[in-house]
Amino acid sequence: MKKMLIHGGKKLSGSVVIGGAKNSTVALIPAAILSRTPVTLDSVPQIQDVYNLMDILEAMNVHSTFEDCVLHIDPTQIKEVPLPEGKIKSLRASYYFMGALLGRFGSANVALPGGDDIGPRPIDQHIKGFEALGATVTNEHGAMVLHAPKEGLHGARIYLDMVSVGATINIILAAVTAKGQTILENAAKEPEIIDLATYLNNMGATIRGAGTDVIRIEGTPELHAQNTHTIIPDRIEAGTYLSMAAAMGDGVNVKNIISEHLDSFLAKLEEMGVVMDVGEDSIFVYPSGDLRMVQIKTMPYPGFATDLQQPITPLMLKAQGEGIIVDTLYPKRVRHVPELIRMGADITVENDVIILHHADKLQGTEVAATEIRGGACLMIAGLMAEGDTTITHVGHILRGYDRVIQKLHGLGADVEIIDDVDADEPMNV
Ligand SMILES: CC(=O)N[C@H]1[C@@H](OP(=O)(O)OP(=O)(O)OC[C@H]2O[C@@H](n3ccc(=O)[nH]c3=O)[C@H](O)[C@@H]2O)O[C@H](CO)[C@@H](O)[C@@H]1O
Numbered sequence: 100m101k102k103m104l105i106h107g108g109k110k111l112s113g114s115v116v117i118g119g120a121k122n123s124t125v126a127l128i129p130a131a132i133l134s135r136t137p138v139t140l141d142s143v144p145q146i147q148d149v150y151n152l153m154d155i156l157e158a159m160n161v162h163s164t165f166e167d168c169v170l171h172i173d174p175t176q177i178k179e180v181p182l183p184e185g186k187i188k189s190l191r192a193s194y195y196f197m198g199a200l201l202g203r204f205g206s207a208n209v210a211l212p213g214g215d216d217i218g219p220r221p222i223d224q225h226i227k228g229f230e231a232l233g234a235t236v237t238n239e240h241g242a243m244v245l246h247a248p249k250e251g252l253h254g255a256r257i258y259l260d261m262v263s264v265g266a267t268i269n270i271i272l273a274a275v276t277a278k279g280q281t282i283l284e285n286a287a288k289e290p291e292i293i294d295l296a297t298y299l300n301n302m303g304a305t306i307r308g309a310g311t312d313v314i315r316i317e318g319t320p321e322l323h324a325q326n327t328h329t330i331i332p333d334r335i336e337a338g339t340y341l342s343m344a345a346a347m348g349d350g351v352n353v354k355n356i357i358s359e360h361l362d363s364f365l366a367k368l369e370e371m372g373v374v375m376d377v378g379e380d381s382i383f384v385y386p387s388g389d390l391r392m393v394q395i396k397t398m399p400y401p402g403f404a405t406d407l408q409q410p411i412t413p414l415m416l417k418a419q420g421e422g423i424i425v426d427t428l429y430p431k432r433v434r435h436v437p438e439l440i441r442m443g444a445d446i447t448v449e450n451d452v453i454i455l456h457h458a459d460k461l462q463g464t465e466v467a468a469t470e471i472r473g474g475a476c477l478m479i480a481g482l483m484a485e486g487d488t489t490i491t492h493v494g495h496i497l498r499g500y501d502r503v504i505q506k507l508h509g510l511g512a513d514v515e516i517i518d519d520v521d522a523d524e525p526m527n528v
């Protein structure tokens with residue numbers, strides 16, 4: 100089992116460059132199989148989710164190569180095969196192969212996805228969308244089996260019961276080659292959805308309205324990638340480094356940022372009293388003075404992202420007063436709380452509400468990264484703490500944070516990954 104060892108207490112300075120968005124990348128890679136020509140992606144983050152998706156592609160005879168943030172995918176010799184457990188279970192976004200295979204072959208057999216344990220993550224809206232397009236969907240021994248009718252999928256009007264990133268993307272992937280028009284209402288508006296639409300439109304698709312809550316798709320029989328697609332910067336990685344910089348920085352420049360994607364997060368930092376210079380594509384964070392406590396409620400984009408509630412928590416521990424965090428998307432996303440308590444934080448969970456108070460100092464100890472953003476939270480807490488912090492199950496962090504050790508070293512952090520061959524590997528890593 101890999102662990103992260105942090106010698107805490109060192110001030111951070113210098114600059115860090117944000118990679119391509121994980122949540123775009125993990126949709127763009129499955130979407131590549133819709134193209135009849137080879138696909139090239141640029142600004143691809145070096146994260147375990149990408150390597151796992153490449154293995155899944157290989158199982159379909161889709162060869163890919165990944166070097167210097169450029170990923171080449173050749174789907175021209177693709178074979179339709181069932182995608183069983185194993186790699187599919189290693190990440191959440193493997194469910195995008197349901198929509199992509201349905202769009203490409205009119206059928207799919209994909210094991211139920213895995214991913215982080217952040218509370219219940221149903222896929223009823225994905226299924227509702229596929230069915231509206233004419234597909235039959237059955238669960239056969241833990242695998243989702245999907246079939247389009249003989250005449251192929253048809254466009255439909257679909258209203259999502261709740262705003263879902265995954266369902267919006269999966270329905271786009273299936274509808275993009277269906278006959279006729281699909282109108283998706285109450286769609287998610289995340290920037291990663293606009294990125295996907297741009298990528299597919301450049302292959303010949305007609306998707307309008309991405310980034311609003313009504314997306315209109317005119318089906319196109321075949322897609323052909325022609326240009327390299329550069330993935331948007333990762334707003335969650337950016338938010339993580341901004342929070343880290345405000346908590347432990349002595350002047351840190353976070354580069355490759357689209358600041359508009361972080362509006363709600365930046366507003367919260369400002370409310371806390373964090374001083375920043377927001378440039379065209381970078382944000383400089385000044386050393387923090389006294390910070391004010393805030394209340395946070397996570398919401399779908401453009402609201403405060405659930406994926407940033409944990410990374411901002413250690414910063415809040417530096418502020419005076421009582422802070423409150425309510426995660427409306429994933430109320431059970433609180434497994435970092437007992438770990439923070441073990442580091443000396445004054446933080447509790449009552450009826451799914453996280454309540455926290457100022458901590459004069461945190462103390463290094465061994466803690467577990469139970470999921471990706473919980474891991475990021477502990478990483479920042481470890482950098483702030485006195486003494487050594489060991490984070491176990493660090494695979495959760497590495498699956499989604501691009502070259503994290505290299506980036507932390509660039510900021511002057513004293514951190515390393517160690518291999519503990521004797522340790523057990525529970526918690527789905
Ligand atoms: C790979 C990826 O992009 N992951 C992101 C994506 O996950 P993911 O796409 O899985 O999250 P969704 O946007 O679908 O989930 C939003 C809410 O809707 C619920 N829901 C969703 C689908 C469904 O069929 N039924 C249902 O009830 C979920 O339980 C959750 O409460 O968006 C989440 C919310 O911003 C982020 O935390 C994840 O980082």
Ligand SMILES: C=C(OP(=O)(O)O)C(=O)O
Nearest residue numbers: 191192214215406471472
């Ligand atoms: C929950 C997350 O990812 P996933 O949907 O891939 O599990 C995340 O990125 O915070």
